[in-house]
Amino acid sequence: MNQYFTNNENLKSNIKTIQFTIFDETYILYSDNGVFSKDGVDFGTRLLLETLLMNEMQGKVLDVGCGYGPIGLTIKKRTNCQVDMVDVNQRALHLTEKSAVKNNLIVNVYKSDAYENVEGIYDFIITNPPIRAGKKKVYEILIGAYGYLTDNGALWFVMRKDQGVKSTLKDLENYYNLSIKSRKKGFFVICATKKEKIVDNA
Numbered sequence: 001m002n003q004y005f006t007n008n009e010n011l012k013s014n015i016k017t018i019q020f021t022i023f024d025e026t027y028i029l030y031s032d033n034g035v036f037s038k039d040g041v042d043f044g045t046r047l048l049l050e051t052l053l054m055n056e057m058q059g060k061v062l063d064v065g066c067g068y069g070p071i072g073l074t075i076k077k078r079t080n081c082q083v084d085m086v087d088v089n090q091r092a093l094h095l096t097e098k099s100a101v102k103n104n105l106i107v108n109v110y111k112s113d114a115y116e117n118v119e120g121i122y123d124f125i126i127t128n129p130p131i132r133a134g135k136k137k138v139y140e141i142l143i144g145a146y147g148y149l150t151d152n153g154a155l156w157f158v159m160r161k162d163q164g165v166k167s168t169l170k171d172l173e174n175y176y177n178l179s180i181k182s183r184k185k186g187f188f189v190i191c192a193t194k195k196e197k198i199v200d201n202a
């Protein structure tokens with residue numbers, strides 16, 4: 001099966017545009033076969049953005065698993081943050097680049113498997129994580145964020161109840177102070193700030 005997070009160059013391309021309206025602004029985003037939520041921005045992504053952007057944001061932002069770009073591009077439009085966006089899916093990266101140009105937004109877009117090619121540290125790491133890539137990869141992104149956040153930085157993510165949000169929160173407890181910022185239709189938006197020291201239960 002072709003998963004949205006694999007690079008399948010044989011998958012027929014059919015680039016189209018979708019409109020995404022949030023906070024009374026409409027973005028034209030390019031989408032294609034083989035990317036996540038290709039027909040319209042995911043409800044969880046929207047809830048994450050609506051919740052996150054109620055807060056003031058400053059500094060550097062990393063969008064991990066950017067897909068065709070709704071998270072990073074909306075943040076860039078609404079804040080003065082530097083926004084970096086990574087994904088493993090080359091097609092998604094290409095779409096994000098096209099959408100950035102279309103919406104007159106300057107962001108840094110590059111390929112990275114989780115943090116493999118990420119350098120430096122960030123004030124915010126934001127993700128709608130790739131559940132279908134498996135728990136190990138999701139934890140690599142969520143727990144791995146610890147090492148790429150400033151001391152006062154925050155990881156924000158969205159996850160559904162039936163995707164195991166409760167057990168994920170339990171597993172993140174040793175690393176982060178966790179707060180549920182919103183919940184709707186089974187989706188939870190979580191803000192995780194770094195604990196001063198990782199708790200070692202061993």
Ligand SMILES: C[S@@+](CC[C@H](N)C(=O)[O-])C[C@H]1O[C@@H](n2cnc3c(N)ncnc32)[C@H](O)[C@@H]1O
Pocket residue numbers: 004005006036037041042045064065066067068069070071086087088089092112113114127128129130131133137
């Ligand atoms: C649930 S989608 C979210 C996409 C986009 N941020 C959105 O909200 O529409 C997860 C994204 O993570 C990407 N992904 C999967 N495995 C990854 C990995 N190992 N490193 C980085 N990104 C990955 C997928 O290609 C996909 O675009």
